Amino acid sequence: MEDHSAIPVLEDEAIQFDFLLVDPQDDHVSVDAFLCIHRNNSEKCMQMDDIPCKFGGINFGTDREQLHPKAGEVPDIKASEIEAGEFEILNGLSSFCEDYLLDGEYEENGTELNHDSGAGLLKVVSGNNNQTDRPGANETSQKSDSSATTDQVDVCQRGLNVNDSDLHGIFSCTGDSEKSLDNCWFQYPTFTVENMEEDVSSVFSDGNGRLMSVKSGLISEQLPCRVTANLENRHIFPGQEVIESRLHIDGAQTHRGIQGCSAENHEEKRLRKPPKRFIDELSEPKSKSVCKKREVSAPNSKDKLSNVKAAKHHYKKSKAEVSFAEDPIGIAIQVPFGPLEQNESKVEEDSSPVKVKLDSQPLVVSSPKLKDLELDREAPMSESEEDNTTAVKSEEDGFGRRKHHVLWTVSEVKMLIDGVSQYGVGRWSRIKKDLFSSSAHRTPVDLKDKWRNLLKASRAQRDSKKGEDGKRNLAWRPLPKSILRRVNELATIHPYPRDLRSKC
DNA sequence: GTTAGGG
DNA sequence: CCCTAAC
Known part of the structure; x- marks a missing residue:
């Protein structure tokens, strides 16, 4: 047991991933990018310049010696590949990559690159991670439902302090919304940078071996130090202004995502994956290309169709609706039952004082008038x-x-x-x-x-x-x-x- | 347009 | 609360 507990998140040098970025067109899963983890020592993290090692075309500032594939646990990684700067996991994971998103379900394929000290490091773990199986995952996620928003923020602030969970980013961009997906710049999972002294908020691969970052709200080419995985919103266009970047932990699924070094997170708080609507609402209306439209279940009548359309339209337009939907706190007023007003209905048994309670019912979604x-x-x-x-x-x-x-x-x-x-x-x-x-x-x-x-x-x-x-x-x-x-x-x-x- | 009843 | 068949 190391000193994880002190500074749970970043004390550890390595972060474990059990998901990788994937080029969906490839038969193999290749690492497109990765995380580097050092809270206070950005210099320790990878520098574009001194990179002997390449992962899927991306350079990392790490010495080769720092990569220690665990014997027997890296069946699919050949040293030669690493040396050559190519890190590919040949696990036939392509099926998982149809959506450009690796969900980390390749549990059998234990692959681990272990790096124990110093500068940055990558630890790819997919095998039998201790905390992988979590029988209570569902319950946990449900419990934490109401505090989802808070926890999302928390996760952001704590950077990689995410245990055994999938991270999903929610990205809102402004910019040219007219661009088709074909012109999409990035179709890869992105990373979000946390706790940078600079105004870097996100980083992602451009798919061509470059690691891009979002600095001061604009996409630029710069290598960040600390990033967290951002598995969604893979469509970013050049020049787009990133106005929001949020993370949440997917609590609905059981596979692992990033495994941080947090002891405090032992409880493994899992957040439920936000519903599509939530994602939509977080996105600017302009960024249609980022968040694909929701499918409308086939209505069985014209009226219904128009209703649905109207509803959707209204949804986009109504900020009030949005905030209302996101606001987990509402006001509930319990109205006491009493005898009928206009009749003689007598109250049986105990008749106690009226009670008007506020906020006692979680059922209520919005503030009533x-x-x-x-x-x-x-x-x-x-x-x-x-x-x-x-x-x-x-x-x-x-x-x-x-x-x-x-x-x-x-x-x-x-x-x-x-x-x-x-x-x-x-x-x-x-x-x-x-x-x-x-x-x-x-x-x-x-x-x-x-x-x-x-x-x-x-x-x-x-x-x-x-x-x-x-x-x-x-x-x-x-x-x-x-x-x-x-x-x-x-x-x-x-x-x-x-x-x-x-x-x- | 109303009502009953299933969802 | 919605939807629809039946009236």
Whole structure:
């Protein structure tokens, strides 16, 4: 055990890769670039000038002696190739390279170049890395979901302090967006430079043996010292201005990426690979060539198609939407359940003070408009049965997109119940007209659906009561007994279509 | 246009 | 909440 712990990231001289840059047109996988790792000693890192060694056409400032292929672990690397400046892994990995992206799934092909000291070094590892198998990877990634953004930044700041994970870069470029992919300058994974004293933010291979860097937001030819892998956004055009470069760890997959020397990262935090939408949103609209458009699932109607288009269009245009989608923190207001406003429904059992909680529900995605919430402040309620009903902003839904989820408020539920008791089940339009005329977002169909859900809830509650008492195995939010009881009553009085009312 | 019901 | 068949 070395002194990794002190400065986890870069204390170690070497970084392990289990992915390599690949020329997809080649039958072999060749190293196009690599990482050099020294936090405070950039001079120690490779210099273009004194490079005896070439990797896939890229020069590295490292002495040959510094490369120590582990015996038996480098079956595919021939010394002669290294000497000749060619480092190729002949593992038939080309299949992985169709997308110019090596996902590092070549676990069997243990290849390691070990460099133990001094100037920079490359360690390519693909074999049985200790931390490779992570049964809990998925769970971990899910747990860290909400903090994904933060962690991404963190990863950036800490440079190569990435353990056993894949890095994916998110690159946003400005510049000539009209260029076709054919003119694409780079079609290789890129590297991102971290913690440089200079304003170098990224480096990548141009595919011709040159290692380019992004300095001061512009692509230039300069050899950086410290880079992290950037497996995505492989299409960079000359002259493009890089305005954003972010990294995240792919937590959805189990293969390894960079293995840093971090002890602190032992927990192996994994970040979920951002959804395509996330990537799209991070990119400037101009950089269409960088982030390919999303595929639209075949709609089955013209309306749907137009809706989707409208939605997409809206998405691109609406910054608010973007930030809203990215904002993991929303405001949730729990609306307590209470007795029906207009009737005598009595609250059974304990009636405790109203509770209005903020931020207690992770469900909520956006900040609701408070005015849309109906808070029954005067309504007493059962503590254990407080309603989680949360209203979510639902405006701006005029673009055909799926309506924002607007949770039913207690008042609405009560209104619905009243409506049913008044007009009977099935008169949704009537109920809507009479009782929900003010709430534009509730359609007769919504009322019908809600009633159906209420029925299910009440039935389930009854069932669970029959079985085990205390145990509440309801999948949905608990509803106040007072409400459910009324639903039950009404369901008895006004039979709902078909077998749905399998109770009574 | 409404409603029922499946997804 | 969406979609669609049936009315």
